[in-house]
Amino acid sequence: MQLSQPRADDGYSEIRATVDHMFAERPAGIGIGDLERIGWFDLHEEVPEIAVRALFEGQGAALASAATLDAYALADLRARDLAPVSGEPFAVLSATSRPGRYRGLVAADLAPAAYVFETPEGAVRIVSAADLAPEPVDTVDAGLRLVDIGIGAAAGRVLDLPEGFLTRRVRIGLSWHLLGLCARLLEVGVDHVTARHQFGQPIGAFQAVQHLLADAAVAVASGQVIGDAAQAEGDGALGEVTSLAAAVAASRALATTGRSVQQVLGAIGYTWEHEFHRFLRRGMVLDRLLDVNEAMLGAAARRCGVPAVSSVGAGAAVPAQAH
Incomplete structure (x- = not known):
């Protein structure tokens, strides 16, 4: 089932193939140095939006643990000559x-020397890990390493960045991560209904099954379109709205795809042996980390002066000005 992809001449397929190969060889513990070695940062300088999308969608499809959010932030910090000490x-x-508590994903086996966070007031700060005491967070996904840290409002040093700089990138990155996961989960569902036969024909031949998977495909494709719009918008007030729209759309795509694929899988989808639960667990943790809803999107749109928010596809919202 073909979903939305950037134009072939944009280089998405080549970057995605490189990313997929990296995650297939090493699905856990991919750090910034590994992304340096495959040339991802160079690609980000040339085609930033394509490089970001390919990286996170590939990670989601592979259920990989990697420092992708860190790399995304670092690439844009380097562009502003604000990167931390080289190699740190x-x-x-x-x-x-x-209040005062922050959470983040840390790639398996990696030990950050510092943490970057954004205060509720919008200031982006960097603080040495030596001054902090990260606490592990138990989740339904044993393949993710999530930490919770208490940080004082004045800790570390402030980076000269636009308000919402880090939050916007977290939302866009996690949105693409979720959409890559959903696209792969949809493929799992399509493969199942193609191979599974009842009454002498594939169950995918039945209209009810087709409708379920079509709903999921529309939700994922809608999220991809909104994600592209969010990346193209840049920082600023409207950038906050579009990144929120992308996050809401990705969250909806997860709900729709999870529900539809679980339905077409039937009883086998409830077993430990089937991979469905791995995608569902990963999606639940990422969705909770995003922590967005339509009320937040509506409030941001009103603050920005966006006159209307329209629905796209399977209920995913995007500001009308960003179409």
Whole structure:
């Protein structure tokens, strides 16, 4: 089932093939140095939007553990001559609902020397890991390493960046991560209904099954279109709205794809032996880390003065000005 992809001449297929090969060889513990070696940062300088999308979608499809958010932030920090000390690895943290607490994904076997986070007021700060005490967070996905850290509002040093710089990249990166996961999960469903026969024909020949998978395909493709728009918008007030729209669309795609693929898989989808639960667990953790909803999108749109928010595809929202 063909989903939305950038134009062939944009180089997406070549970058994605490189990323897929890397994750196939080493699905855990990919760090910034590994991405340097495959030339991802050079590609980001040439075609940043394509490089980011290919990296995160490939990670989602492979269920890989890698420092992708860290690399995304680092690439844009380098473009502004604000990168941390050369060779110093760092991890990106997201704010939580608890004041002074932040959470972030850390690639397996990697030890960040610093953490970058954005305060509720919009200031981006970097603080040495030596000054912090990360606490592991138990999740339903044993393949992810999530940490929770208490950080004072004045900790570390402030980076001269636009308000929302880090939050926007976290939302876009995790959105592509979820969409890559959903696209692969949809392939799992399509493969199953093609191979599984009932009443003398593939179950994919039945209209009800086709409708379920079509709903999932529309949700994923809608999310991809909105994700492209969010990356193209850049930083600023409208960038906040479009990144929120991308996150909401990716969250909806996960819900729709998970529900539809579980339905067409039937009983086998409930077993430990089938891979469905691995995608569902990963998606649940990423979706919770995104922590967005349509009310947040509506509020951001009103602050930005966007006159209307219209629905695209399977209910995914995007500001009308960004179409």
